[in-house]
Amino acid sequence: MKERLSTGILIALLFLIVFFIGQQWFIYSMLLLALVGYNEFTTIIQIKKWGRKWFIGALGVILLFIPMFVITATQMYQR
Numbered sequence: 001m002k003e004r005l006s007t008g009i010l011i012a013l014l015f016l017i018v019f020f021i022g023q024q025w026f027i028y029s030m031l032l033l034a035l036v037g038y039n040e041f042t043t044i045i046q047i048k049k050w051g052r053k054w055f056i057g058a059l060g061v062i063l064l065f066i067p068m069f070v071i072t073a074t075q076m077y078q079r
Contacts, residue, residue, distance in 0.1 A: 004040065011036065024072055031065045 011033060018029040038061050039049075047054050 007036075023075075027065065027068050027072060030068075031062070034061050034065070 015029060015033065018025050035058060038058060042049070042054055042057065047057075
């Protein structure tokens with residue numbers, strides 16, 4: 001429990017820093033945060049890491065972020 005609390009505090013501080021840096025880095029950090037959260041969740045419910053269920057779930061988390069990457073890429077080229 002102590003490790004998860006310290007990890008959460010560290011991620012919150014990094015989130016605040018990246019929030020003020022900019023849009024593209026913010027999306028990358030949110031993807032990383034989502035994957036870390038997914039990993040913690042699968043640890044709690046005891047899904048085997050790098051198993052089929054774990055991999056499909058991680059792929060689903062990554063696919064949720066594709067629209068954000070597309071939107072920011074098109075906005076960068078319009079400038």
